Amino acid sequence: MIRAYKFLLRPTARQTAALGEMLADHCSLYNGALQERRDAYRHTSRTSIKYGDQSAQLKEIRAFDPERQGRWSFSSQQATLRRLDKAFQAFFQRVKTGLTPGYPRFKGVGHFDTVTFPKDGDGCRWDSTPHDPVTRVRLQGIGHVRVHRHRPVRGRVKTISVKREGRRWYVVLSCDEVPAEPLPATGSIAGIDMGVTHFLTTSDGEHVANPRFLQASVDELAEAQQHLSTFPKRTKHRTKAHRAAARKVAGIHAKIRRQRLDHHHKQALALVREHDVIAHERLNTAGMTKAPAPRPDPESSSAFLPNGAAAKAGLNRSILDAGWGLFLGILANKAESAGRLVIPVDARNTSRTCPECGHAAKENRVTQATFQCTACRFSANADHVGATNILNRAGLALCDVA
Numbered sequence: 001m002i003r004a005y006k007f008l009l010r011p012t013a014r015q016t017a018a019l020g021e022m023l024a025d026h027c028s029l030y031n032g033a034l035q036e037r038r039d040a041y042r043h044t045s046r047t048s049i050k051y052g053d054q055s056a057q058l059k060e061i062r063a064f065d066p067e068r069q070g071r072w073s074f075s076s077q078q079a080t081l082r083r084l085d086k087a088f089q090a091f092f093q094r095v096k097t098g099l100t101p102g103y104p105r106f107k108g109v110g111h112f113d114t115v116t117f118p119k120d121g122d123g124c125r126w127d128s129t130p131h132d133p134v135t136r137v138r139l140q141g142i143g144h145v146r147v148h149r150h151r152p153v154r155g156r157v158k159t160i161s162v163k164r165e166g167r168r169w170y171v172v173l174s175c176d177e178v179p180a181e182p183l184p185a186t187g188s189i190a191g192i193d194m195g196v197t198h199f200l201t202t203s204d205g206e207h208v209a210n211p212r213f214l215q216a217s218v219d220e221l222a223e224a225q226q227h228l229s230t231f232p233k234r235t236k237h238r239t240k241a242h243r244a245a246a247r248k249v250a251g252i253h254a255k256i257r258r259q260r261l262d263h264h265h266k267q268a269l270a271l272v273r274e275h276d277v278i279a280h281e282r283l284n285t286a287g288m289t290k291a292p293a294p295r296p297d298p299e300s301s302s303a304f305l306p307n308g309a310a311a312k313a314g315l316n317r318s319i320l321d322a323g324w325g326l327f328l329g330i331l332a333n334k335a336e337s338a339g340r341l342v343i344p345v346d347a348r349n350t351s352r353t354c355p356e357c358g359h360a361a362k363e364n365r366v367t368q369a370t371f372q373c374t375a376c377r378f379s380a381n382a383d384h385v386g387a388t389n390i391l392n393r394a395g396l397a398l399c400d401v402a
Contacts, residue, residue, distance in 0.1 A: 001336060003155065003178040008148040009137075009162075009169040018142045019162065019169055025068045026080045027112035029061075033084050034104060051085040071141040073123025079116040113164040120157040126173060137171050147171060154178050166250050182339030189277040191391030193350065193383050194327075196318045197368060200267070201383035203391040208267060213259045214321040217252055224248045260323050268331040272338045278331065279394030281347035281386075285325045289316040345393040351386040354378050 011019060033054050040047040055078055062070040062077075069077070087104040095101050117124040117139075128138035136144040139162065155178035163170045191203040199210040214221075228245040231238075238246070271278055292312060297303035328344075335342045351371065353360040359375035366372050371382040 001155075001178045001180060002174065002176045003333075003337075005151070005153050005173040005175065007135075007150065007171050007173075009171055010146040010148055011142075011169055015142055015145055016169070019139075019164070021068075022072055022115060022139075022141060022162075023112055023164060024109050025072060026077065026115050027107050027109050029069065029077055030080050030084055030112065031106045033081055034106060037084075037088070051081055054081050054084075073117060073140040075119060075122045076115050076117050076124075076140075079118050083116075114161055116159060116161045118159055120160055124160045126153075126157045126160060145169075145171075166247065166254055178337075180337055180339060183273060186274060186276055188275045189279075189391065189394070190271070190275045191279040191387045191389070191394060192271070193386035193390060194281060194283065194322070194324045195383050195386075196315070196322060198383055199263075199322060201381070201387050202271075203384070203387040205381075205384050207383070210322060211259070211263055212318075212321060213256045213263075214317070217256055221249070221252045224252055260321075260326070264323060264327040264330050265334075268327065268334050271331065272334045272340050275340070277341045277343065277394065278335065279343045279345055279390050280328060280331070281350060281390060282344040283324055283328070283347060285319060289319050291316075343394040345390055350389045350393075351382050353385075353389050355380075355385055355388045355392065 036054065037049050040049045058074060058077055058081075062074070084104065091101055091103055120126050123140040125138040127135055128144050129136045135147040135149040137147055137160065138144045153173060153175065155175035157173050157175050159174040161172040161174075163172055193201045195201060196210065198207040200208045202208075224245070228249050231242040231245060235242075292307040292309050295305040295307045297305050332342050334340075349360045352362060352364050354364060354371075354373035354376060356378040357373060357376040359373055361374055363374050364371055365382055367382075369382055370379070371385045372379040
């Protein structure tokens with residue numbers, strides 16, 4: 001299996017400054033390569049520049065600028081150029097399929113936060129001081145940086161990335177050949193229904209509360225955003241107060257993200273430990289949270305009719321705050337490591353179908369929380385009904401496979 005490990009770095013003041021310089025120089029390389037591609041295509045010859053052409057120039061660039069570009073790992077600079085090449089490949093793919101193209105954009109220094117080293121030992125070295133009880137990672141141009149390793153690393157380290165989040169620095173390890181750690185069988189199977197009122201409901205009738213981390217911090221976040229809005233949006237040089245206001249907003253969002261991630265990991269681990277088979281809805285959260293299409297007024301070419309966007313915005317915010325997609329991804333990874341089976345099933349009418357008689361109708365869903373079948377008068381909690389139907393569909397899928 002392939003797994004990623006993320007650890008907090010504890011660099012010295014000098015190392016922190018060097019890490020910032022490394023990101024700035026890689027950002028400059030990215031933007032320079034992007035500008036070269038733009039200029040070449042705008043030329044009358046319509047020249048197309050590929051990754052190989054730009055990678056071949058790195059040796060000259062490093063020799064011309066030894067104080068900046070020459071300080072860092074050659075392989076990490078190649079990875080930055082590959083990152084740009086992937087952005088262009090995705091752009092051309094979107095053009096080909098008729099989607100919104102989204103041409104690759106220049107990166108600001110504050111928005112270029114990751115540098116990748118493609119191979120452990122080439123410009124970087126994980127656990128570079130094995131004789132030292134403190135784990136360290138060696139980065140070319142930076143030195144041996146202390147790592148807060150809170151759990152053991154299994155498998156073989158393939159790539160190492162350095163990431164900045166606010167004022168914190170992290171190292172992300174991508175490892176392959178990670179051994180599975182199967183849990184003992186429990187003989188239990190369960191279906192889970194994701195929701196907004198409850199984060200999830202199991203087919204056993206257990207409800208897990210929705211923590212609503214964004215809602216809990218909405219007042220603090222609104223106050224911080226209002227203060228940030230008093231500063232100019234576009235300026236070359238931010239004042240000290242402007243930078244502090246931006247850090248405040250970013251810090252609140254980071255806290256919410258960490259709270260949500262911690263909650264997802266704990267709930268996924270609890271499900272994996274209790275059940276051998278877990279079924280869930282196959283959800284398209286991107287489509288569910290898509291803004292409604294505008295409704296032109298047939299009587300006026302410059303007017304639009306109400307399309308329910310304001311009402312749907314609150315539901316979209318609640319869905320994104322719950323983070324269903326993130327949770328289901330974490331659940332799948334933990335189940336794979338533990339030797340459990342996760343089955344995604346069709347989500348259509350799971351909360352509108354009666355588990356007793358099979359009658360499906362919109363009228364069965366009386367309210368958000370109440371289900372009452374119009375055919376057999378069966379009544380139950382709507383989320384519990386949904387989880388039960390999900391479990392039944394998973395059973396049918398297992399029978400088909402068998």
